[in-house]
Amino acid sequence: MIVQALAFYVFAFIVMASGAMVVVSRNPVYSVLFLILAFFNAAALFVLIGAEFIAMILVIVYVGAVAVLFLFVVMMLDINITQLREGFLKYLPVGALIGVVLLAEILLALGVLGSHESPVAVLSQAGPQVLPIDNTRAIGRVLYTQYFYLFQVAGLVLLVAMIGAIVLTLRTRPGVRRQRVSEQLYRPKEEAVTVVKVPTRGGV
Known part of the structure; x- marks a missing residue:
């Protein structure tokens, strides 16, 4: 228990410090790197609770896709840091209000505000007692039995969205030369190779 508690405090501290550095860092690339560090430690916290x-x-989707995509976008775009800082004071009251609301919700869920007993603990006690089974197997059983058709429909929706995004962004612009692999592969030999007969001791 001591090792688990120590690991929890270490991972939680790194998550909080990384989240603060995401906001405080002046370099956007450093902010994305701290975001990736926060995701990894949040995943470690999930492992601790089973x-x-x-x-x-969290690691595959957020770190492997979203955070890396943010990093490439930030590195490729020419971001004007001075222009981004101009609106900080303008949106500071709204951001502070949202932060206060989120903090109040977290304290309410932990039982610090309101009742002395945590609502999360009450919900866990009221839940049905299930057989000891690992988290991944339980989600797989529910997903591929009760929600199998909805899972397939969700996959089709994502496929249609991907095809639509490709069709909308694939535009033919006049004057732009594009590589056509099929024409290169099936062109005749006469168009690709020119045979020149050079006499002996002569030049081309």
């Missing part, structure tokens, strides 16, 4: 499937999804 939600290894959520931890794996």
